[in-house]
Amino acid sequence: MNRPRKRARKTAVAANAPSTAPRRRSRQRDAVLEVLERSSGPLSPAEIHARALRRAPTIGLSTVYRIVRGLAEEGAVSAVTLPGQPARYEPAAVADTHHHHFHCERCGRVFDIAGCPAGLERLLPPAFTLERHDIVLYGSCAECG
Amino acid sequence: MNRPRKRARKTAVAANAPSTAPRRRSRQRDAVLEVLERSSGPLSPAEIHARALRRAPTIGLSTVYRIVRGLAEEGAVSAVTLPGQPARYEPAAVADTHHHHFHCERCGRVFDIAGCPAGLERLLPPAFTLERHDIVLYGSCAECG
DNA sequence: TTACGTGCAAAGCGTTTGCAAGAGG
DNA sequence: CCTCTTGCAAACGCTTTGCACGTAA
Numbered sequence: 001m002n003r004p005r006k007r008a009r010k011t012a013v014a015a016n017a018p019s020t021a022p023r024r025r026s027r028q029r030d031a032v033l034e035v036l037e038r039s040s041g042p043l044s045p046a047e048i049h050a051r052a053l054r055r056a057p058t059i060g061l062s063t064v065y066r067i068v069r070g071l072a073e074e075g076a077v078s079a080v081t082l083p084g085q086p087a088r089y090e091p092a093a094v095a096d097t098h099h100h101h102f103h104c105e106r107c108g109r110v111f112d113i114a115g116c117p118a119g120l121e122r123l124l125p126p127a128f129t130l131e132r133h134d135i136v137l138y139g140s141c142a143e144c145g
Numbered sequence: 146m147n148r149p150r151k152r153a154r155k156t157a158v159a160a161n162a163p164s165t166a167p168r169r170r171s172r173q174r175d176a177v178l179e180v181l182e183r184s185s186g187p188l189s190p191a192e193i194h195a196r197a198l199r200r201a202p203t204i205g206l207s208t209v210y211r212i213v214r215g216l217a218e219e220g221a222v223s224a225v226t227l228p229g230q231p232a233r234y235e236p237a238a239v240a241d242t243h244h245h246h247f248h249c250e251r252c253g254r255v256f257d258i259a260g261c262p263a264g265l266e267r268l269l270p271p272a273f274t275l276e277r278h279d280i281v282l283y284g285s286c287a288e289c290g
Numbered sequence: 291t292t293a294c295g296t297g298c299a300a301a302g303c304g305t306t307t308g309c310a311a312g313a314g315g
Numbered sequence: 316c317c318t319c320t321t322g323c324a325a326a327c328g329c330t331t332t333g334c335a336c337g338t339a340a
Contacts, residue, residue, distance in 0.1 A: 081228035
């Protein structure tokens with residue numbers, strides 16, 4: 001497969017651009033969806049790729065990125081970005097239930113945490129408006145404790 | 146300045162490696178420290194570099210990275226990593242006062258927020274141990290509101 | 291059949307590194 | 316002086332992209 005190349009476009013994309021992400025059904029798309037639904041926590045593209053290879057043995061990492069972006073755009077999955085780590089993705093069914101995350105510093109796994117503290121607005125300086133918030137708890141999970 | 150090259154080493158470094166970060170005093174190091182101390186919020190390496198150029202007109206971006214890493218290792222500054230964003234740095238004097246961050250989604254600036262909600266342990270599943278937490282608030286700051 | 295999705299390799303970006311020249315003490 | 320630091324450009328890892336081919340509809 002040798003062919004001429006053009007310069008790649010700028011990485012940044014307009015926030016509301018329609019984008020050409022996969023919408024059609026395919027073995028690869030189904031594999032990614034199933035992997036995400038079977039998982040007990042959010043997964044990075046590399047983690048998704050490793051697991052999806054069982055169902056779609058030829059799937060490429062870039063395809064995972066494209067599918068995941070498409071799923072995120074149509075709201076089927078949502079991105080979980082922990083500080084200093086690559087983005088992870090989880091099904092919207094999970095994300096729609098407001099929750100936060102616990103990051104085990106021993107095993108590196110991420111767990112979903114139900115509930116969230118009240119009165120966050122009280123922390124704001126005057127004239128600031130609160131639209132959303134992220135809380136990440138760190139420590140040891142039950143298995144590593 | 147043309148000279149022979151060798152392959153760069155692997156990026157990953159042993160977590161406890163002494164590392165050869167700058168410790169000696171220099172115009173560049175002073176410039177970075179002053180920029181951080183004058184700031185009202187954590188700054189990314191690129192932001193630090195832009196501001197440090199006024200005090201040290203020849204400073205390179207990689208030097209900023211090295212100095213900031215050294216300062217972080219010796220505890221003079223600490224890293225603030227907001228989800229999905231490059232790391233930012235703030236003086237330890239600020240970081241030592243427990244606080245969180247507000248990210249203005251209009252202007253992109255990050256502000257320090259004093260205080261934090263009580264009872265986060267109550268959110269944990271049984272047998273999980275809480276060691277620390279990060280809270281990031283999103284919305285509009287006073288100027289953008 | 292035809293438009294869309296895929297796989298691969300190349301490109302982009304933020305960050306780190308090797309090296310020679312410069313600065314600190 | 317001798318050693319540590321700097322600046323530059325190359326290299327890295329993660330992510331996105333261009334293109335020809337495969338495939339869903």
